[in-house]
Amino acid sequence: MPKRVWLLVIGMLINVTGNSLLWPLNTIYMNDYLGKSLSVAGLVLMANAGAGIIGNLLGGWMFDRLGGYKSIMFGITITLVALIGLNFWHGWPHYVYFMILIGLGGGIVFPSMYALVGTAWPEGGRRGFNAIYLAANVGVALGPAAAGIIASYSFDYLFTANMWMYVLFFLLALVAYREYDTKAAVNTNVLQERSKIDRKAPFYALLLISGAYLLAWVGYVQWQSTISTYTQQIGITLKQYSLLWTINGALIVLAQPLIAPVVKRLEHRIKLQMVVGLIIMLISFIVVAFAEQFTMFVVSMVILTLGEMFVWPAVPTIANQLAPPGKIGFYQGIVNSTATVGRMIGPVIGGVIADLQGMSVMLLFITVFMAAAIIPAVLYDRPLRKETEQ
Numbered sequence: 507m508p509k510r511v512w513l514l515v516i517g518m519l520i521n522v523t524g525n526s527l528l529w530p531l532n533t534i535y536m537n538d539y540l541g542k543s544l545s546v547a548g549l550v551l552m553a554n555a556g557a558g559i560i561g562n563l564l565g566g567w568m569f570d571r572l573g574g575y576k577s578i579m580f581g582i583t584i585t586l587v588a589l590i591g592l593n594f595w596h597g598w599p600h601y602v603y604f605m606i607l608i609g610l611g612g613g614i615v616f617p618s619m620y621a622l623v624g625t626a627w628p629e630g631g632r633r634g635f636n637a638i639y640l641a642a643n644v645g646v647a648l649g650p651a652a653a654g655i656i657a658s659y660s661f662d663y664l665f666t667a668n669m670w671m672y673v674l675f676f677l678l679a680l681v682a683y684r685e686y687d688t689k690a691a692v693n694t695n696v697l698q699e700r701s702k703i704d705r706k707a708p709f710y711a712l713l714l715i716s717g718a719y720l721l722a723w724v725g726y727v728q729w730q731s732t733i734s735t736y737t738q739q740i741g742i743t744l745k746q747y748s749l750l751w752t753i754n755g756a757l758i759v760l761a762q763p764l765i766a767p768v769v770k771r772l773e774h775r776i777k778l779q780m781v782v783g784l785i786i787m788l789i790s791f792i793v794v795a796f797a798e799q800f801t802m803f804v805v806s807m808v809i810l811t812l813g814e815m816f817v818w819p820a821v822p823t824i825a826n827q828l829a830p831p832g833k834i835g836f837y838q839g840i841v842n843s844t845a846t847v848g849r850m851i852g853p854v855i856g857g858v859i860a861d862l863q864g865m866s867v868m869l870l871f872i873t874v875f876m877a878a879a880i881i882p883a884v885l886y887d888r889p890l891r892k893e894t895e896q
Contacts, residue, residue, distance in 0.1 A: 507637060510626040513682045517675060518619055519641040524671030525612060526649020526751070527664055531657055532605070533731045533853070534738055534747075539661060540598050544732055548857030550602050551731060554609035555850030559843055561613020566621075568614065574622040575683045581614030582676050589669040596665055617842065622683070639819070640759055647755025654748025707893035708828040712837055714886035715780075715828075716844040719821045721879035722784060723848025724855060725791060725872045729810070731853035732860045732868060733794065737803065746800050750807045757811045765815055776820055776827070780883050783816025788876040795869040821845075824886070 507515075532554075536547040561581065568577035588607035591600070623638055656664045729750075737747045790810035797803050821841055829837035859868040 508627055511623060511637065513678070514619060514623055514626060515637050515641045517678050517683070518638050519645050520671055520675045520678065521612075521615065521619070522642045522645025523649045523652075524645075524668050524675065526646050527653045527656070527668045527671065528608075529730060531653055531661075531664070531734070531744070531748075533734050534744070535661055536601070537735050538738065540601065542598070543861055544735060544857035545854070545861050546857075547735075548731060548853035548855075550605055551727075551853040552850045553602065554605045555846050557606045557609030558613035559846045559850070561610040561615075562617055562842055562846065564610075565614035565617040569618045569621050574618050574625070575679075577618040578615055578622070578679050578683060579676075581611045581618065582672065582679055583611070584614065585611030586669070586672045586676055589665070589672055593662075593665045593669055596661070613846075640762075643755045643758040645755070647752045647759070650748040650751035650755075652748075654743075654745040657744050657748075707889040708830065710889040711886050712825060712828050712840060714882040714889075715821060715824050716841055718780070718784070718879045718881075718883040718886070719817075719841065720844045720848045721875050721882075722787065722817060723845050724852040725787065725876045725879075726810070726814070727849050727852035728791075728856045728868075728872055729807075732856040732865065736860075736865050740798060742800050742803065750803060753804060753807055754811045754814075757808065758815060761812070761815065765812075776824055777883065777887060779816050780820040780824070781880055783813045783820065784876060784880050784883060786810075786813030787817065788873060788880075789813075791869055791873045791876060795866065795873070 532551060533544070533547045536542045536550060537544060542550075565577055565581060568580065585608055588604040588611065591607075592604045595601075596604075620638065652667070653664060656667055734747060738744075787810055790806045790813065793802060793806040793809060797806060825837045825841045856868055856872065859871055
């Protein structure tokens with residue numbers, strides 16, 4: 507890969523590692539240290555994700571109007587200001603304000619980083635995006651592992667470590683990303699898209715696959731919200747819970763050679779790939795429902811990760827296939843926003859059900875959500891078949 511892409515990969519690694527120091531422990535901190543209910547914690551995470559949606563749209567607009575360097579620096583600066591404030595004021599309600607700012611800043615950075623990869627190495631095709639995806643998952647492995655250790659001493663140290671990671675990211679972007687040429691970016695984004703959707707069938711198919719994606723994220727995000735608190739209640743330590751996310755990130759990276767032959771065999775059967783992944787993820791929640799010891803949570807996380815490796819890459823691939831010329835950014839923007847909506851409403855849904863009915867009922871509901879996601883995944887190409895038959 508070119509040096510320019512490597513610098514983006516390194517930046518993504520630092521960015522996600524910094525994010526991962528805090529996000530797995532947000533619910534635990536608000537519940538155990540700030541004394542807030544799971545419902546309230548879910549609302550805070552919802553506000554964080556909602557700010558991320560705004561940041562995503564703003565980041566796409568800034569990338570097209572001002573270039574990748576300025577948009578990334580703007581997003582990093584917002585996040586860094588919030589993290590500096592969080593080091594001094596991490597009580598209630600200041601924690602809420604800073605979480606919203608962190609969501610906004612991160613939302614601006616992520617689409618700009620992905621867009622820069624495409625412009626920095628256009629001939630690389632999917633390889634550049636795959637490198638970014640793997641870097642993000644290495645960060646997911648490193649961040650929670652370090653977070654559990656740091657938080658076991660003091661959450662104050664966790665806020666400080668997060669801040670310094672973003673200082674490092676800020677310096678890297680300031681020095682390395684200034685000269686990146688983003689004039690080659692040709693994709694539209696959600697804010698720019700004004701034209702009439704000429705072919706309805708691909709757009710309807712996109713809405714169906716996005717519906718499956720949203721339901722899957724509602725389930726997946728429980729691991730970061732309700733399930734994280736549940737593990738504490740049954741005696742699993744912060745270090746052990748953080749280790750679960752280390753296993754998640756490490757498995758995504760290390761299992762690539764093992765899963766690649768299966769993905770290649772299903773390369774032209776992308777719908778089957780997604781359905782298989784959703785079924786595997788569903789099984790993981792059934793395992794969690796009966797888990798009482800740490801080893802069972804490890805088994806469930808391994809199963810969840812295997813399913814995730816099929817589903818998460820499949821959705822943007824389908825969106826790319828469905829997108830008419832000139833509307834790739836528009837279609838990818840819908841998919842990305844759908845995932846963020848799932849992350850936004852998932853903690854609220856899970857938290858309310860867990861508070862009112864308990865974890866067993868909540869896990870039953872989430873299993874139903876995962877099963878429901880299979881339906882639009884199976885049916886998404888029906889509008890395309892109908893169009894072909896006409």
